[in-house]
Structures are given as C-alpha cells and as structure tokens.
Amino acid sequence: MDKLVVTGGHKLKGRVTISGSKNSALPILAATLLTPEKCTIHNVPDLSDIRFMLAILRFLGSEVTFEHGTVTVKAEKIHAEAPYDLVRKMRASICVLGPLLARCGEAIISLPGGCVIGDRPVDIHLKGMEALGAQVATEGGNVVARASKLRGVEIYLGSKFGSTVLGTDNVMMAATLAEGTTVIEGAACEPEVKDLAEFLNKMGAKIRGHGTRRIEIEGVKGLHGVEHTVIPDRIEAGTFMIASLITKGEVTVEKMEPGHLNNFIERMKSCGAQFRVGPDWVTSTVPRKMASLDVVTETYPGFPTDMQAQLCALMSVTDGISVITDKIFPNRFMHLPELKRMGAKVDLEGSTAIITGVPGLSAAPVMASDLRASAALVLAGLVAKGRTEVNRVYHIDRGYEQIDVKLRALGAEIERVKSPA
Numbered sequence: 001m002d003k004l005v006v007t008g009g010h011k012l013k014g015r016v017t018i019s020g021s022k023n024s025a026l027p028i029l030a031a032t033l034l035t036p037e038k039c040t041i042h043n044v045p046d047l048s049d050i051r052f053m054l055a056i057l058r059f060l061g062s063e064v065t066f067e068h069g070t071v072t073v074k075a076e077k078i079h080a081e082a083p084y085d086l087v088r089k090m091r092a093s094i095c096v097l098g099p100l101l102a103r104c105g106e107a108i109i110s111l112p113g114g115c116v117i118g119d120r121p122v123d124i125h126l127k128g129m130e131a132l133g134a135q136v137a138t139e140g141g142n143v144v145a146r147a148s149k150l151r152g153v154e155i156y157l158g159s160k161f162g163s164t165v166l167g168t169d170n171v172m173m174a175a176t177l178a179e180g181t182t183v184i185e186g187a188a189c190e191p192e193v194k195d196l197a198e199f200l201n202k203m204g205a206k207i208r209g210h211g212t213r214r215i216e217i218e219g220v221k222g223l224h225g226v227e228h229t230v231i232p233d234r235i236e237a238g239t240f241m242i243a244s245l246i247t248k249g250e251v252t253v254e255k256m257e258p259g260h261l262n263n264f265i266e267r268m269k270s271c272g273a274q275f276r277v278g279p280d281w282v283t284s285t286v287p288r289k290m291a292s293l294d295v296v297t298e299t300y301p302g303f304p305t306d307m308q309a310q311l312c313a314l315m316s317v318t319d320g321i322s323v324i325t326d327k328i329f330p331n332r333f334m335h336l337p338e339l340k341r342m343g344a345k346v347d348l349e350g351s352t353a354i355i356t357g358v359p360g361l362s363a364a365p366v367m368a369s370d371l372r373a374s375a376a377l378v379l380a381g382l383v384a385k386g387r388t389e390v391n392r393v394y395h396i397d398r399g400y401e402q403i404d405v406k407l408r409a410l411g412a413e414i415e416r417v418k419s420p421a
C-alpha cells in the first residue's frame, strides 16, 4: 500500500484549482440510470470512488467513457442487480437504489457495510422506497426492492441525526418517475443535493424547493439525456484553506464556490483567520495567532462533518482549548489517536473531542483510517517537525484528486512512496 511522506515546516503559498465535487458527481452518475439516452457530465474528479461508481454502472449494462474529467453514460439496456464486491467497497453505491427501482421496477443491492466513521444505516432510504409503494426486503445481505408502479407521497426523511443526504437523493430520483407528486419534508439542503436536482430537471424532471428542507417532485413519464457540469468540491476547498492556515501561509483556492463554505469561513474568522473572497476564489491567511474554537457539526448550512477531522488537526496546534462535537457521525474520531502519536493533546468524551493546543507536533508514522482522517494527518504532517509517513493512502485517494501534486505545487515537501507490490 502506498504512503505519503510529508516533511513539515514549509509555509504554503500560491494558487490551487479545486476539482469537481465527489459528493455531487456520485449521485449524478447514479441518476444516469434513469434514462436510456446518453448523458455527458463535465468536471468529474478522477477518484477511486468515482471509478467504483463507473464500474457499477458498467456492470449494470451502461456504456461508460471517462476522459479528461468528462464522463459519458448511456444506460440503454440495464439490469437491476448491483455487484456485491463493488457495492461493499463504497457506501455511496446505495444511491443506485432509487434510479434502478424507478427505471426497472426492481433493485437488488448489497447492504452497505458499516465503516470506521460509524454504522451507516440505510433505514430512511428503505422507508422512502416503501412510502413510494415498493415492497422492500433484506435477503442474504441484499436489499431487494420491487414496485410495479411508484406513486407520489408526502414523506418526512429526518432522523435523530437530522437529514440524510443520500437518502434525500434516492427518494428524489425515484420520485421523478412516480405517478403523481412527492413531497419530501426534512430534506437535506447540501449544495450537492441541489446540484443533483438541477441535473434531474435538465433531464426533464419537475423538481422544486431543492436546497430547502421541503422538496416537491412532480412525476413525469420519462427522462432524456443531458449535459451537465458538476459543482466544485467544497470539502477539498476547505481542506486546502486549512492547509494555508495551519502552515501560516497564503494559499488561494480557485474554481470554487465561496458561498458553499459560509459557516466554515465565519467560524475560522472568529478565531483569527483572514480571508479575501472573490466570485470563485478565496485566499486564506493567519495575520496573527489563531484562537481556540468550539464547534458542533450540523447538516448544511451548519459546520460540515466532513471538515471535522481537518479542524482537529488545525486546533491541535492552536493555543487554548477547543471543543469539537460531531453530531452527524458521533464516532468519526479515528484521527485522534494518530494525532496523539504526533504529540497532540486530545481527549475524547463521547462524540466530543477536547483539544489543548500545543506549540508544535512531531513527525511519526501514522495510519489513515478513512478519507477525512487521512487528510487531517497530512495537514498535521505539514507542520510536524520531521518526516511524517501517512500509511494506507488509498483512503485519501478516494476523495482528493492528486493531493500530493497539488500540495507540492504550493511548496509542501511531500512525496508518494509506492510500496512494493
């Protein structure tokens, strides 16, 4: 398994172009199953999660190409049984459920396993499919859903954790071809959900209220092929902004949407960071010492759980005591033991990390456990004294396109070391 070796001590400076959003591209790729016509999608990041999804679409019978950030998919003749060995590798595969059910009248998908950031139930997805009129059963580790016809319904999709992003996506996609109108209350408002709705409306769907807690979908007879450009990845942008702050550098992230990170930017400002904001770029600097911070992650537009691990890295070298609670994924703290190995002073009480800032970190071999935890360890390595080895870097390749190349271009001393096969 490859590793990233980071030698700390360099202030990052310069400009970095943000790639297309992984969490927007994945459900949009699944939505291509809703039409037999060709769809063309631009600004798709070249990530292992994207390639998993393309392999699933090919397995289902779609013709797929992927070149220079553009994907074409033609799902002319498809079957409805997704491949276990691919689905188990990526939780987001669950978002083929709604499109397959709507297009084929059935869907057979292996239940996604849990993962290190927590048990990843799909109960709300299944509740949504049943509400639309499907018979849903779990057989031998598979979800088996069947419906001769889907009918519009009014449904509440919230849970004790708030809204569900992919659950909202699944119900929205299935409802596009249902008879009658579906109303989703307690819908997820993430920009990626809104981008999917825009894509579906271009295909001929009739969706209103996307981006709010109440989405209305008027069913139509069929959907047609479409061309679309995926929105920028707000979490990649936020990660590079923290890279600038943690190294006390001056990095400008470009080709991004500042408005997608309002909460994050406001919270960082409150502890001393400064930002110059343009229409599609943000420059991040730390003119003086940063102060500690108390944060609770929330659904959009609150502070994103996907930035929690990266924030922990930043706060581990910021004076004072920071209290960071993850209300979305209460167990999403696998990065803390590894940050401790680098000298961070962190305690975990339930789903709350208590971080006492230290003057500096020291390099150590550390183990990546999940996508955002591995990003946090690379960020810590940028300021740790010495050479930090981040092992199992396949985690980071799931969600960051060429992160080592982009960081090196900003002045980081980082290299990818291929492990002997």
Ligand code: EPZ
Pocket: 022, 023, 024, 026, 091, 092, 118, 119, 120, 121, 122, 123, 124, 125, 126, 159, 161, 162, 163, 164, 165, 166, 167, 192, 305, 306, 328, 329, 330, 371, 372, 399
């Ligand atoms: C999406 O996952 C993102 N992934 C995640 O990003 C992100 O962390 C998450 O939304 C929250 O913003 C993609 O978009 C591909 P949820 P999703 O359903 O949709 C619970 C990353 O790092 N829940 O919004 O799977 C769930 O356990 C990834 O890029 C149920 O209880 O997350 C969690 O506690 C990680 N029952 C909360 O809701 C359900 O049926 C939010 O999960 C569904 C979810």
